[in-house]
Amino acid sequence: xxxxxxxxxxxxxxxxxxxxxxxxxxxxxxxxxxxxxxxxxxxxxxxxxxxxxxxxxxxxxxxxxxxxxxxxxxxxxxxxxxxxxxxxxxxxxxxxxxxxxxxxxxxxxxxxxxxxxxxxxxxxxxxxxxxxxxxxxxxxxxxxxxxxxxxxxxxxxxxxxxxxxxxxxxxxxxxxxxxxxxxxxxxxxxxxxxxxxxxxxxxxxxxxxxxxxxxxxxxxxxxxxxxxxxxxxxxxxxxxxxxxxxxxxxxxxxxxxxxxxxxxxxxxxxxxxxxxxxxxxxxxxxxxxxxxxxxxxxxxxxxxxxxxxxxxxxxxxxxxxxxxxxxxxxxxxxxxxxxxxxxxxxxxxxxxxxxxxxxxxxxxxxxxxxxxxxxxxxxxxxxxxxxxxxxxxxxxxxxxxxxxxxxxxxxxxxxxxxxxxxxxxxxxxxxxxxxxxxxxxxxxxxxxxxxxxxxx
Amino acid sequence: xxxxxxxxxxxxxxxxxxxxxxxxxxxxxxxxxxxxxxxxxxxxxxxxxxxxxxxxxxxxxxxxxxxxxxxxxxxxxxxxxxxxxxxxxxxxxxxxxxxxxxxxxxxxxxxxxxxxxxxxxxxxxxxxxxxxxxxxxxxxxxxxxxxxxxxxxxxxxxxxxxxxxxxxxxxxxxxxxxxxxxxxxxxxxxxxxxxxxxxxxxxxxxxxxxxxxxxxxxxxxxxxxxxxxxxxxxxxxxxxxxxxxxxxxxxxxxxxxxxxxxxxxxxxxxxxxxxxxxxxxxxxxxxxxxxxxxxxxxxxxxxxxxxxxxxxxxxxxxxxxxxxxxxxxxxxxxxxxxxxxxxxxxxxxxxxxxxxxxxxxxxxxxxxxxxxxxxxxxxxxxxxxxxxxxxxxxxxxxxxxxxxxxxxxxxxxxxxxxxxxxxxxxxxxxxxxxxxxxxxxxxxxxxxxxxxxxxx
Numbered sequence: 064x065x066x067x068x069x070x071x072x073x074x075x076x077x078x079x080x081x082x083x084x085x086x087x088x089x090x091x092x093x094x095x096x097x098x099x100x101x102x103x104x105x106x107x108x109x110x111x112x113x114x115x116x117x118x119x120x121x122x123x124x125x126x127x128x129x130x131x132x133x134x135x136x137x138x139x140x141x142x143x144x145x146x147x148x149x150x151x152x153x154x155x156x157x158x159x160x161x162x163x164x165x166x167x168x169x170x171x172x173x174x175x176x177x178x179x180x181x182x183x184x185x186x187x188x189x190x191x192x193x194x195x196x197x198x199x200x201x202x203x204x205x206x207x208x209x210x211x212x213x214x215x216x217x218x219x220x221x222x223x224x225x226x227x228x229x230x231x232x233x234x235x236x237x238x239x240x241x242x243x244x245x246x247x248x249x250x251x252x253x254x255x256x257x258x259x260x261x262x263x264x265x266x267x268x269x270x271x272x273x274x275x276x277x278x279x280x281x282x283x284x285x286x287x288x289x290x291x292x293x294x295x296x297x298x299x300x301x302x303x304x305x306x307x308x309x310x311x312x313x314x315x316x317x318x319x320x321x322x323x324x325x326x327x328x329x330x331x332x333x334x335x336x337x338x339x340x341x342x343x344x345x346x347x348x349x350x351x352x353x354x355x356x357x358x359x360x361x362x363x364x365x366x367x368x369x370x371x372x373x374x375x376x377x378x379x380x381x382x383x384x385x386x387x388x389x390x391x392x393x394x395x396x397x398x399x400x401x402x403x404x405x406x407x408x409x410x411x412x413x414x415x416x417x418x419x420x421x422x423x424x425x426x427x428x429x430x431x432x433x434x435x436x437x438x439x440x441x442x443x444x445x446x447x448x449x450x451x452x453x454x455x456x457x458x459x460x461x462x463x464x465x466x467x468x469x470x471x472x473x474x475x476x477x478x479x480x481x482x483x484x485x486x487x488x489x490x491x492x493x494x495x496x497x498x499x500x501x502x503x504x505x506x507x508x509x510x511x512x513x514x515x516x517x518x519x
Numbered sequence: 520x521x522x523x524x525x526x527x528x529x530x531x532x533x534x535x536x537x538x539x540x541x542x543x544x545x546x547x548x549x550x551x552x553x554x555x556x557x558x559x560x561x562x563x564x565x566x567x568x569x570x571x572x573x574x575x576x577x578x579x580x581x582x583x584x585x586x587x588x589x590x591x592x593x594x595x596x597x598x599x600x601x602x603x604x605x606x607x608x609x610x611x612x613x614x615x616x617x618x619x620x621x622x623x624x625x626x627x628x629x630x631x632x633x634x635x636x637x638x639x640x641x642x643x644x645x646x647x648x649x650x651x652x653x654x655x656x657x658x659x660x661x662x663x664x665x666x667x668x669x670x671x672x673x674x675x676x677x678x679x680x681x682x683x684x685x686x687x688x689x690x691x692x693x694x695x696x697x698x699x700x701x702x703x704x705x706x707x708x709x710x711x712x713x714x715x716x717x718x719x720x721x722x723x724x725x726x727x728x729x730x731x732x733x734x735x736x737x738x739x740x741x742x743x744x745x746x747x748x749x750x751x752x753x754x755x756x757x758x759x760x761x762x763x764x765x766x767x768x769x770x771x772x773x774x775x776x777x778x779x780x781x782x783x784x785x786x787x788x789x790x791x792x793x794x795x796x797x798x799x800x801x802x803x804x805x806x807x808x809x810x811x812x813x814x815x816x817x818x819x820x821x822x823x824x825x826x827x828x829x830x831x832x833x834x835x836x837x838x839x840x841x842x843x844x845x846x847x848x849x850x851x852x853x854x855x856x857x858x859x860x861x862x863x864x865x866x867x868x869x870x871x872x873x874x875x876x877x878x879x880x881x882x883x884x885x886x887x888x889x890x891x892x893x894x895x896x897x898x899x900x901x902x903x904x905x906x907x908x909x910x911x912x913x914x915x916x917x918x919x920x921x922x923x924x925x926x927x928x929x930x931x932x933x934x935x936x937x938x939x940x941x942x943x944x945x946x947x948x949x950x951x952x953x954x955x956x957x958x959x960x961x962x963x964x965x966x967x968x969x970x971x972x973x974x975x
Contacts, residue, residue, distance in 0.1 A: 069532045070598040076525045142526040143610065143901045154599065154673075172628050174903040174938070216898040217610075236692075236943035240903060242950045243894055438699055442672040445599045447630040447696060482630070484940045487692035494698045 071148040072315040079146055080310035081133055083303045086341040087126035087413060089348040092420055094126070094299065094412035095387035098374060103518055106384050114281065114383075115300075116189040116291050122300040129345075131303065133185075134192075140184045140217060141307065144173035149315040150479075154443040156463070163466035165459060166321065167479040168312045168339060169446065174240065177404075177449065177481030178335050179210035179295050182304035186293040187214035187222075196289035197221025201251065201276030203230055204404050205237030205485060206449075207295030212244035223290075225251040225279045228271035237485050251276040258282055273406070274393070277378040296332025297377060297386070297411050305338020312476065313342045323476040325355040325462060329454035330367065330425070331404045333358075333411030339478040344417065356423035358414065359454040361433075363501045364397035366390055366410045367418055367425035369508055374518040375409055385516060388415040392511030397503070404451040404480075408511075426458055429500040433457045434493040437483070449481040450489055527604040528771040535602055536766035537589055539759045542797040543582035543869060545804040548876055550582070550755065550868035551843035554830060559974055562840050570737065570839075571756075572645040572747050578756040585801075587759065589641075590648075596640045596673060597763065600629035605771040606935075610899040612919070619922035621915060622777065623935040624768045624795060625902065630696065631666035633860075633905065633937030634791050635751050638760035639666035642749040643674050652745035653677025657707065657732030659686055660860050661693030661941065662905075663751030668700035679746075681707040681735045684727035693941050707732035714738055729862070730849070733834040752788025753833060753842070753867050761794020768932065769798045779810060779932040781918060785910035786814040786823065786881070787860045789867030795934040800873065812879035814870065815910040817889075819957045820853035822846055822866045823874055823881035825964055830974040831865055841972060844871040848967030853959070860907040860936075864967075882914055885956040889913045890949040893939070905937040906945055 087093055096105040111120035122131065133141075152165040170178035190198050197220055202208030208224040215222035224246050231238055231250035241248050251271045252259040256279040262269060269275075284292035295301065316323065326343055328336035336358055346352040358367055366389045376393040377383040390409040397406045410418075417423050430450075437453035439460070440446070448456060459477040466473050483490065492498045543549055552561040567576035578587065589597075608621040626634035646654050653676055658664030664680040671678035680702050687694055687706035697704050707727045708715040712735040718725060725731075733750075740748035751757065772779065782799055784792035792814055802808040814823055822845045832849040833839040846865040853862045866874075873879050886906075893909035895916070896902070904912060915933040922929050939946065948954045 073529045140901075153595075174897070174901060174940075176940075213898075213901055217901065235947065236940075239943040239947045239950060240940075243897060243903065243946050245898065441630070441699060442669075442701065445596075445630060445669055445673070447699065484630075484632075484692075484696075487695040490699050491691065491695045494695060 066319055068151050068319055068321070070153060071150050072319060073148050074146040074311060074314055076142065078314055079141070080307055080314070081138065082130040083133055084306045084310060084342050084345060085125065085129055085131060085303055086344055087299065088129035089345045090416065092416055094416045097123070097384040097386055098518065100376065100381060100383070100385050103385070114285065114292050116186070116193050116195065118189045118192070119186060119300050122303055123298060134188060137184055137188050144180065145307070146311050147172060147308065149312055152444055155440060158439070158443045159460065159463050159467065161463040161467040162470060162472045163463040164472065164474045165463055166323070166474070166476045168308055168476070169479045170308060171446065171449070171479065171482035175206060175210035175213055176484060177206045177210065178305060178308060178338065179207045180213060181307050181338070182295065182301045182334065183207070183210035183214040184217070185304040187211065187218050187220050190291055190293070191218045191220050195220070195291055197223060198291055198293045199223040199225070199280040199284040200293050200295070201225045201273060201280045203227050203273045203406070205230060205234055206404060206481065208246065208248070209237060209240050210295070211293065212241040212246035215246065216244040222246040223283060224248045225253070225276040227251055227273055227276050233488070234485060251279050253279060256282045274378055278382055281382050296334040297407070297409065299413055301334045302337035302341065302411055302413055305334045306341045308335070308338040308478065309340060309342040312339060322474060323354060324473040325357060325475055327357045327359060327455050327458050327475065327477040329405060329451050329478070329480065330358040330360050330410065330414065331451065332407045333414040335478055335480045337411050337414050340423070344422065347422065357458055358418070358423055358425040359458045360425060360427050361405050361454060362427040362429045363503065364391065364406055365427040366408060368427045371512050371515070372415060372419050373515050375515055377409065385518065386412050388412050389418060390515070391508055392514055394514055395511040405454065428454055428457050431498050431500050434490070434498060436460050438493070446479070447483045448479060449483045450486050452478070452480040455479070522775055524607050524775055524777070526609060527606050528775060529604050530602040530767060530770055532598065534770055535597070536763055536770070537594065538586040539589055540762045540766060540798050540801060541581065541585055541587060541759055542800055543755065544585035545801045546872065548872055550872045553840040553842055554974065556832065556837060556839070556841050559841070570741065570748050572642070572649050572651065574645045574648070575642060575756050578759055579754060590644060593640055593644050600636065601763070602767050603628060603764065605768055608900055611896060614895070614899045615916065615919050615923065617919040617923040618926060618928045619919040620928065620930045621919055622779070622930070622932045624764055624932070625935045626764060627902065627905070627935065627938035631662060631669055632940060633662045633666065634761060634764060634794065635663045635666035636669060637763050637794070638751065638757045638790065639663070639670040640673070641760040643667065643670035643676050646747055646749070647674045647676050651747055653679060654747055654749045655679040655681070655736040655740040656749050656751070657681045657729060657736045659683050659729045659862070661686060661690055662860060662937065664702065664704070665693060665696050666751070667749065668697040668702035671702065672700040678702040679739060680704045681709070681732040683707055683729055683732050689944070690941060707735050709735060712738045730834055734838055737838050752790040753863070753865065755869055757790045758793035758797065758867055758869055761790045762797045764791070764794040764934065765796060765798040768795065778930060780929040781811040781813060781931055783813045783815060783911045783914050783931065783933040785861060785907050785934070785936065786816050786866065786870065787907060788863045789870040791934055791936045793867050793870050796879070800878065803878065813914055814874070814879055814881040815914045816881060816883050817861050817910065818883040818885045819959065820847065820862055821883040822864060824883045827968050827971070828871060828875050829971050831971055833865065841974065842868050844868050845874060846971070847964055848970055850970055851967040861910065884910055884913050887954050887956050890946070890954060892916050894949070902935070903939045904935060905939045906942050908934070908936040911935065
């Protein structure tokens, strides 16, 4: 018996998830182990604990425990901005004239503007619990850095952010949000690290890169007493924390007897998509239900659809562990793509394995079409979406229009990861018809893949 | 019997208000009538209808009907971003170590970033219903223009925004949000109107003013077939629409047996404060309950605390009706104040009358102290507040700290009208310790008040 579906479903506090779900426990083929970049042997807990907090390193390696308790302090923090609503897109359905039922899980109702806060608070909490003084990280577009700054301000933890210099200069407002939350924001490359100095000597005019910022953040974390490095996506621990998205979405669906036929999310490093689909994937893996899962990536950075499933470096600086994943090569540089959060050469190890096993599908979409979808969505649903999130909107709209043709009443669920308030430079380009699309050539991808590390 | 109070109270859809509340119906001393600026006679419905939509003009003049039905189309739009949560500021209470219970009604969870959307959709709806093609308005800081753009995009109505030139140039992101919602945004003064041309001839290098932008918007509305002018604050119709804030807050309080001792809001034109307090004021006027109401205004633009209760022009261009209100004079220019939404020389007629009757109190606060409060709030409550809203935060914190001294367990409710994502230039000044305070001298205010229009 189905109830009337409100525009927005907010769970009650006592309905909120109290455990994260570890999808690896239900996977027949587990993700391949992380390897030591020098020895090519599986990373041990001790090795991982030099870079990450101990409990996070444990979570990274745990592929058997299905549910992990969320500490009370994190549950309390979640209550400040969660539950995130599951929204019925009545207005979008009407505008499209589709018989499909469209839902989205909206993660943008917090100052970081995205789902990143779900893992930021977890990682900051474990650092605090371990008695650390602070954490270091890098940020490109700035969502992750903002989220981490917020989490650290709340816990009274020091937060050092290396921000890619071009973003530091061109996105001053993101920088100021981080500073307002007390973070120490350094443009990268900087003269505060050896690797930064070296790069500045070699390339005096460089505006930086994510790879360089990661290397600086890791150098400071490893070389400073009481600090660890934290990362906002890709890692299995991050996907674990992000399952709060999918668990809430599933609870809301169950409460109102909503049965999604397909679940769609944008995929950069994979933490949002992984977090959204994990609990549903668990049901699929256990044979309890079936869903079509669609990862949407930018045509300019198509790791799943055109990359290779192989061991690769997670960072350009090659200091982090090797991970088996769908990758375009750690030297791959995506161009002309404004969705900064999706400009990553690789993909979460968990999602890569699920994709390789045929359990999820992937599509790549072009930027201009993504912004057209974003604009349409903003005008009827009232939320100005982040460019990253708009990749999922694009495919959700495509699927809803297919339903219009076939008359099928499919139920579509997609992840709306965040808002675009700090992405107005990209919107301006779109508004001024100055936006371009870019698809890497076969040769470019082949050349990048030729440089993958050799792992036996 | 009191229930456990969740961090955030979201009403269910069937608990949402279906009528606005018109506090004038319960006021013994009604606000003075609007006057024709030429004849000084009370404005008639026909006169008002030349500038405003007919039904809005009726609402403006109606001081006897206590409840006015919210049309279904507006209720549907409200469902997209409402209910706004009533938040228990557990974290702020803990950080302050106060026995006070602090609540805030948060209106920032929508892309316009503020409460302005509540009236924008209403005004756009009545324009659409009247068969108009479009509406014109002015915007300074940009929140109102953004809200109106969103409402018009939803209804398929044309939206012409005159944006003060200095904001148009220095706040390009706000401008782009409006353009993404399809608005036609013109920097003011412009060459598209007679008044604009005249001002540009007189002052070739001017960066514009709100007064000039209003005049341009009114000129286009009155001179273009099928257009009307709309305004985002001050007017009684706007306060009426904004009562959805107070009605929701009161329903949430009643549901959880929360009894506020004091209700605090920032006051520029007064629509947010008026909307929040109206239903509570109704109870006070009817003798059903008692509350302390506090209007918080910037020390740089202190219309209630240092202005005069007199008839004045609502706009610098002197084309709008005369209103009796607390005013600093329509030529008063507040300086060094970043809370653009509070830089208005006058105050809502309804609030002015209530203040004159001693039913609400007012305080003025300085900018630097406001940003200190904003930063503190952001770090513990996770929401980066708008500078305007932070005026209310400042006084709420002051009152909570008084409770800490006296040991009183007062219940404090304040209005958090919006987010500061497009105000990072001001935050940057604060972060860089470059923010200054400014309080107008007695002479400045006296000189401005000397130019009030003479009304018998």
